Amino acid sequence: MKSSTTPWSLQHIPEMNWRALLMSVLVLSSVSILFIVRSSNPFSVVELLHHGLGPSTPTSLANTSSVHSNTSAAPHKEDKEEECDLFVGKWVAEPRGSSLYSNWSCPTIPDQNNCGKFGKGSEHLYWKWKPDRCELPRLDPVAFLRMVRRKKMAFAGDSVARNHMDSLLCLLHQAETPTNIYKDGDDKFQTWYFPSHNFTLMVIWAEFLVERAQTQRMINGVATNSYDLYLDRVNPDLARELPALRYVVISAGNWFIKKLYLHENGSLVGCVNCRGENLTELDAAYAYRRVFRTVLQSISKCEQCDDDLLTMLRTFSPTHFEHGSWFNGGYCNRTQPMSEGEIDLSGNTIEYRNIQFEEMGRIKGGSGGGRGDAKRGFELLDVTKAMMARADGHPGSHWRWMQKSNSDCLHWCLPGPIDMWNDALFANVKKHSSTTQL
Ligand SMILES: *[C@@H]1O[C@H](CO)[C@@H](O)[C@H](O)[C@H]1NC(C)=O
Numbered sequence: 001m002k003s004s005t006t007p008w009s010l011q012h013i014p015e016m017n018w019r020a021l022l023m024s025v026l027v028l029s030s031v032s033i034l035f036i037v038r039s040s041n042p043f044s045v046v047e048l049l050h051h052g053l054g055p056s057t058p059t060s061l062a063n064t065s066s067v068h069s070n071t072s073a074a075p076h077k078e079d080k081e082e083e084c085d086l087f088v089g090k091w092v093a094e095p096r097g098s099s100l101y102s103n104w105s106c107p108t109i110p111d112q113n114n115c116g117k118f119g120k121g122s123e124h125l126y127w128k129w130k131p132d133r134c135e136l137p138r139l140d141p142v143a144f145l146r147m148v149r150r151k152k153m154a155f156a157g158d159s160v161a162r163n164h165m166d167s168l169l170c171l172l173h174q175a176e177t178p179t180n181i182y183k184d185g186d187d188k189f190q191t192w193y194f195p196s197h198n199f200t201l202m203v204i205w206a207e208f209l210v211e212r213a214q215t216q217r218m219i220n221g222v223a224t225n226s227y228d229l230y231l232d233r234v235n236p237d238l239a240r241e242l243p244a245l246r247y248v249v250i251s252a253g254n255w256f257i258k259k260l261y262l263h264e265n266g267s268l269v270g271c272v273n274c275r276g277e278n279l280t281e282l283d284a285a286y287a288y289r290r291v292f293r294t295v296l297q298s299i300s301k302c303e304q305c306d307d308d309l310l311t312m313l314r315t316f317s318p319t320h321f322e323h324g325s326w327f328n329g330g331y332c333n334r335t336q337p338m339s340e341g342e343i344d345l346s347g348n349t350i351e352y353r354n355i356q357f358e359e360m361g362r363i364k365g366g367s368g369g370g371r372g373d374a375k376r377g378f379e380l381l382d383v384t385k386a387m388m389a390r391a392d393g394h395p396g397s398h399w400r401w402m403q404k405s406n407s408d409c410l411h412w413c414l415p416g417p418i419d420m421w422n423d424a425l426f427a428n429v430k431k432h433s434s435t436t437q438l
């Protein structure tokens with residue numbers, strides 16, 4: 001391709017003015033004009049990179065594209081991926097910047113995660129995740145959309161699941177503009193559609209993944225908010241959508257600090273955070289384990305679900321409040337990833353991740369009571385350890401409600417280290433699509 005001699009370095013993608021790039025290419029390269037005209041999505045810069053500009057620098061997206069892949073090397077590469085744990089590694093400096101998009105090229109970033117808009121610096125964008133034994137390829141939006149054509153993917157969980165979905169939405173937006181086809185009042189449920197790929201992406205609010213009821217009880221004369229969790233029943237909104245899905249990404253965690261009345265087999269079995277109420281006091285980890293066991297089992301046994309349903313469990317996402325919590329002045333103002341020694345290994349973070357790891361092992365090992373004949377895949381997006389280092393990736397005081405003085409050290413900036421979760425998701429989608437691709 002002639003235009004691979006382009007003087008514009010792809011390494012400046014995050015800061016680059018896309019319109020200027022397009023105009024320059026239009027003016028200078030008639031070859032590219034042909035491709036633009038023939039492209040199904042003429043103004044997709046990613047499409048343009050694939051067809052027109054080619055792999056001119058190491059940051060090129062084209063490496064992961066089947067169009068340019070060295071097929072003779074492919075089986076060898078897969079063998080290597082098989083033995084490489086994508087989640088054992090470290091963050092390494094990436095001076096060129098690591099994001100495929102910016103708040104300019106992704107118009108759907110919610111204000112809560114648009115850290116740049118609220119004055120956060122961009123230091124957190126100059127790192128990439130490096131697995132010890134291999135590379136984690138960046139999500140290639142064109143290849144991704146090709147693999148998920150005619151399919152439906154849902155993220156089920158709390159606001160961090162929505163944060164994850166928003167990252168994917170931004171990444172895919174670089175290849176095709178999605179249409180919002182559903183949104184509830186507080187954005188807890190959203191559905192997006194990519195018309196040229198007939199791909200549907202949705203987020204389902206299921207903060208506990210199981211059925212729950214918000215309740216107010218009078219405790220010592222004080223009205224107290226709490227939740228009743230039905231540990232053996234899947235969240236009904238998730239259960240309703242499951243049969244239509246080809247991919248589901250489940251996660252939970254941050255709501256288990258609430259006061260929780262736990263029900264199992266139709267009776268109240270105990271309570272989390274209810275000391276003094278003459279109930280069996282159970283710890284949150286008990287509820288957490290039961291929740292994942294219930295959800296994984298019910299997906300595994302689901303009769304109406306797609307035989308090829310791929311379930312990805314995104315492990316617990318750590319928070320980084322220092323010198324306090326969300327409610328009492330905790331903050332997170334670090335500007336680079338923490339070293340191994342600085343990571344706080346106390347608290348629930350590792351315990352919750354280990355519970356998820358064990359429950360996933362149970363299902364994959366066949367002791368979860370699933371259908372033996374199903375080809376259903378179960379994969380971990382085991383991001384906990386990697387994210388424990390990224391205290392610098394949260395909005396902190398740079399968010400919409402910053403005048404309220406509390407910092408957000410729970411959600412993640414977009415763009416930011418959370419985009420890595422979708423690189424891992426891409427790797428899993430790819431792994432599970434080879435056998436069913438046309
Ligand atoms: C992309 O390909 C180039 C040349 O083949 C190589 O030097 C570079 O490391 C590759 N980058 C990635 C991210 O695989």
Ligand SMILES: *[C@@H]1O[C@H](CO)[C@@H](O)[C@H](O)[C@H]1NC(C)=O
Nearest residue numbers: 069070071072073074076077
């Ligand atoms: C493909 O990769 C293999 C193994 O790395 C290498 O020997 C071969 O020369 C490559 N072929 C092309 C066309 O790049």
Ligand SMILES: *[C@@H]1O[C@H](CO)[C@@H](O)[C@H](O)[C@H]1NC(C)=O
Nearest residue numbers: 103104114115116117118122
């Ligand atoms: C994007 O972030 C930059 C800072 O990186 C900020 O100046 C700008 O206002 C933001 N733009 C939008 C549209 O949010």
Ligand SMILES: *[C@@H]1O[C@H](CO)[C@@H](O)[C@H](O)[C@H]1NC(C)=O
Nearest residue numbers: 149150151152195197198199
């Ligand atoms: C989109 O995909 C679904 C599921 O395969 C199919 O039923 C539907 O007809 C497709 N719609 C279009 C417009 O192609």
Ligand SMILES: *[C@@H]1O[C@H](CO)[C@@H](O)[C@H](O)[C@H]1NC(C)=O
Nearest residue numbers: 232263264265266267268269
């Ligand atoms: C609920 O029922 C299941 C299966 O019948 C049993 O394994 C479990 O121990 C019961 N749980 C409680 C808290 O009774």
Ligand SMILES: *[C@@H]1O[C@H](CO)[C@@H](O)[C@H](O)[C@H]1NC(C)=O
Nearest residue numbers: 268275276277278279280281
């Ligand atoms: C605690 O519960 C038990 C069993 O339900 C009941 O017998 C007992 O009276 C209760 N004690 C108090 C202090 O309410």
Ligand SMILES: *[C@@H]1O[C@H](CO)[C@@H](O)[C@H](O)[C@H]1NC(C)=O
Nearest residue numbers: 322323331332333334335336
């Ligand atoms: C973070 O905030 C604390 C308290 O305001 C301050 O002492 C510290 O210097 C800040 N660190 C950075 C890197 O800005």
